[in-house]
Amino acid sequence: MPKIGLISLGCAKNLVDSEHMLALLRAAGWEVAEDMAEADVGVVNTCGFIEAAKTEAIETILETAQYKQSGKMKGLVVTGCLVQRYAEEMRAELPEIDAICGTGSYESIVDAANAALGGHKAAYLADMASAALEGGRDRLTPPYTAYFKIAEGCSNRCGYCIIPKLRGPYRSRGMDALLAEAQALADAGVKELIVIAQDITKYGMDLPGHQRLLPELLRRLCEMDFHWVRLHYLYPDQITDELVEVIASEPKIVKYLDIPLQHVSKRILRAMHRPGDGEEFAALLQSLRDRIPGLVLRTSLIVGLPGETEDEFAALCAFLQDVQIERVGVFEFSPEEGTEAAELPDQIDAAVKANRRLIVEELQSGVLDDYNTSRHGEVMEVLCEGFDEEQQLWYGRTYADSVEVDGHVYFEAEDAPVAGGFIPVRITDSLGPDLLGVRQKGE
Template identity: 40%
Template sequence: MRKNKVDIITLGCSKNLVDSEQIMRQFVANGYKVEHDPHKINGEIVVVNTCGFIGDAQEESVNMILELGEAKKKGKIGKLFVMGCLSERFLKDLQKELPEVDRFYGKFNWKQLLSDIGKSYYNDLASDRIITTPRHYAYLKIAEGCDRTCSYCAIPISTGHYQSKPMEDIEKEVRLLVEQGVKEFQVIAQDLTYYGLDLYKRMALPELVERMSDIPGVEWIRLHYGYPSHFPYDLLRVMRERENVCKYMDIALQHVSNDMLKMMRRNITKEETYDLIQRMREEVPGIHLRTTLMVGHPGETEKDFEALVEFVRKVRFERMGAFAYSHEEGTYSYKHYQDEIPQETKEERLDAIMRIQERISAEINTAKTGKTFKVILDREDDDFYVGRTEYDSPEVDPEMLIYKTNQLIPGNFYDVKVEDAQAFDLYGKVLS
């Protein structure tokens, strides 16, 4: 066990990562050495930032806590603290079942951890954090919580009502990050498109993105986790007009069958969904759409699933993920529907739809062969430099594998010509 060392372990989404980066900054201000997701966990203090989204994520979080509990018993680590969505949602159960944890904190009260160990929380560092991503990009969280009432989703149980962060605070954070070398901003929230309704009584995301794009040093802005119902269409104008706003939209659609959309409480129809996608592609030529779909929600018939398959084939999403329904305690579905679809059927449907998407992705990538793209370089691997185009978000989207014909510098932009393509990777050469 290393004295004066704090190990931070982040599980789940990029929104959790931002919270971890903020608490890391506070620990550093209090004189600790901090490591994030360390190769060797041996800190005087270990903090696990948990995910409670679906069963698999919950299991991963609990298994990590149990593993660390054993390390604590053996004297390999000191204090063990748990924060985040899982403990926000299941606090009493976790306190009862995991006595090896010194203290649990929820999604929003982690500042209390610092005072509980006799340290200070520095308000003047509230916008500051230790970036754990490559220095040239960062995640920018513009809101907490969610006011949607989707049948299957437990996130509002953990995060509460939607709370937009004031534009001035966001601009301050962006400027601070630019000073630290950040060029690319992944704008995140549980629901980006709702931004501003609580604070400004209007959908203010288009204005926020414009204000961000005016800040010197902001090279790319990429938008994640929009909601399709009542989409703020002025955002498409901003995306079309502003060169540093990536032509990319991550918008979770979940399903397309009208019966399923109604049962899921999505407040949109099949026809409106098709119209939304058509308008996005007409107003922003070349836009790449990422979506997430769900299979196996209670009530999903073979006919509903066939409609979803047809949707994927017709729309041809540039980026698509899917997952099987999880019957989450406390949700509308849990209270009102039976989880009657066998897990085997869910997995079969999931595999089928992802096989279709893999073929589509391969065709879309192949069509890029011979074209040149602006690429930001993330890292150097043994055989390639690895970067991304404006259409690719870190971790989830295809990468550009660049042949080592030149000496390149991570964090810089390069013009790269695509020479070969696979379903989930492009291969290219830097134009000299």
């Protein structure tokens, strides 16, 4: 039985694609190698979103290819967004690669792996919009947490973003198929279901009837045996009263919303082809906090878009100080070829962009410190994820901490808790982005 090794880079949506590919390979008789050195064929599922992701992908491809000399590897398959973006260049400049699959061709992964195993060169580059939306999964997450991709692609056409050219237009999955998959995940013991898409708020609007189906989907998910239902991402101009009411009223939906704002300057936002401005965003976030008690917010921001003035950057900083968003990811503008923003005049110097990012990160660290301090003395429900040997403490996440992007709670416990269990922890202190605490006795 041949062995396959897989490395998945980039976002959670890419991870789900990797899970689908592993399921297809296992069904075709491939065994999954725990160590890439033991793999007969290696697969690297790439991200090609921004320059840093492209660099990481190329480095990973070259590192994996070395197993052809140092291990038993006979072939290398590369899939994902970088392939979709640079297929011809990769075939010409990276002879280490034996087979490639674009984002519309994940179902060809078995053929690609067989070709690579046989020492053949192959390319599978079907139309992005033809990508299968359904299929089995060999999950790569812990048994208690699963990503739940409800749509593929994006039709927003933001001026700085290449995703529509990598993933195709927005395509919602059918409700029946989603509910069947969700029930299977619940039956398998998943306790934290993370609903993902490039924009989950548009779910259903491309289906017959053009209805916003996310509220209905969430109600149905909350009828299943999940403990937490977490939402990523909600676009600010697509949040309806009905959706807010569902989020507020369903106890299983964690009161943590990731709402990408990107900026607050109306001029900058229009250059990005995005709606809203700082005043509208402030009103929206205040309304959400008023209607959803305990709400914790996350957003993503871009600094250094071409033409961003000092005054516009200062307005962004003032907004963050005023609104006090608990979680913020800030990124320097990356001029990606094929995007409108890459061709704009008044490109900003890299050092200026880096300095602006550092200013926002420093400002935001104070907001996070204040938030963490506000939790001291509180008993919070923590999803236990394991034991940290270095810290000699158990660790996990609260509802306010999403996977990988936020902090952890490190806590003492007299009796060993079960990974995947929900533990009451009294918060006693904080350290950087993390909280410290003690498991409540008798609970």
